[in-house]
Amino acid sequence: MSTTAKKFDERARGEFAQLGTTRVHPGELLRHPVYTRFLHWSVAIFFILSLLSGFAIYSPWLFRWITPLFGGGPRTRALHPWFGLLFDVFFLFQFINWFAPMAWVESDRRWMKRMRQYVTNDVRREPEDVGFFNAGQKIYFWLILVSAILFLITGLLMWFDDVVGRWIVAVSYVIHDLAALLMLAGFIIHIYEGTAHQPGTFRSMMDGTVTERWALTHHPAWFRAVTGRDSREAYEREKRQEER
């Protein structure tokens, strides 16, 4: 990541911290500052708008009930590329914002090996080496990057279909749809993990804070990094408190 982008990101964080506030109560930790939350929800809004309008174009015979939301079929089609473009723009900023914590590290390889136990809830508490993001979240992040690039390239080819040949456009439709299905799969899991599956996670993106117990459970290495306390020790103490 270039220093210019880094500097921009730092400045944006500072500016947004002036615009909004994050209240951290005792026993809580700051997880996502205002700027990160703003980016996440901007990306989310334009992704959902793109997804809905995209479905209406993908198979109108199934999803024509969506088109009135955007003012009819032709207008849905006309708006879709703009939604997509804004999704890409906001994701670019989020990419700069999250590039560093999303870097693949050694502990992620170990996380991948025990993914099965993670999925079946056999791992009740993540091992001590899981940092700010776990490997699953990182995969989703990089998947979005790949999809966003594919969306942009194929989307532009389809947008300016009078400039490029019809075979290129025909191939673009398929790649665009594949990228969408790939992201849809990640999106379903993302929403599920962030809400119903892991209580206490949704507020990290709304209020920006999580409880210390949440951090100890899902991201022990991050807990250690921000509090300076040993995560295992802190967990044992919490446990003793619970049993008392």
Next chain:
Amino acid sequence: MANPRTFQIQEISAHPGPVPGRGTRREDQVCKYIDVTTCIGCKACEVACVEWNDHPFRETTFNDTYQTMPTTEWNYYNLIKFAEDERDGNLMWLLRKDQCMHCEDPGCLRACPADGAIIKYENGIVDFQQENCIGCGYCISGCPFDIPKFHPTTKKVYKCTLCSDRVGQGLEPACVKACPTGCLKFGTKSDMVQIAGLRAKQLRDVSGFADAGVYDPQSIGGTHVIYVLHDIKRPERYGLNANPVIPPSYTYWKWLAKPIGLGMGLLGIAAVFFHRVFYGPKLPQPEPPEFRTGPEDEIEAGRKETP
């Protein structure tokens, strides 16, 4: 409207010999015949097309050619293309009337994702139904002849209808009606193919065009607009594709992969839902300890007693 065949005479009393006209069949397939060798480039067909379809006047563009504009447009379905060629060291003008070819296997219809936006009639005419069009433009890339055109205001796509409204009333298309040289004809597909074949033979045998032939590309099952060309071996000279094809993805992707993709999406939603039902939430640890040997559940105990 009554089917005309119902009043076909079947038997005639005391009539010797077979019933006249018995067993005749009406051919449904229509076709427009275009003989490029007798076209004089008068553009009467262009004007007739604009008139009949009640299109507004469209600015023409001048590109050092007599051609009205570079391509057909959403409100200009019919355009004579002026291609300059050489024959025996002299200039030869190739005048081809360009419009929708009304393919037997229409690429626009294959590509279209909108329910009911493109239809093909029994007579072979391919027609756009703008009320169902979402303006996605898939038909534009599906067409091997670059015919469908996007209307920036209504955000829908338009093209030549082969005057389906006129044909439905037993009339020929407006362009055919207007043609002064008789290079345009309209009738059944088999009649037009036969006339075209005769004309091509005449060009070969009498007029010295040894390669004259009929353009009716079989790669898309034939078209309902056919051309008689001076040189069938090089249709590119007229701006025609020798072997027009439709990208196969429009069939396989649309009818196979797309529904599978949607099905997988539904399965994904079901999967996360039942994951929650089966495995429960991942609570922040330490969570309250589970009851190993808890107090007897009275309701549960009561249920066991009743059969």
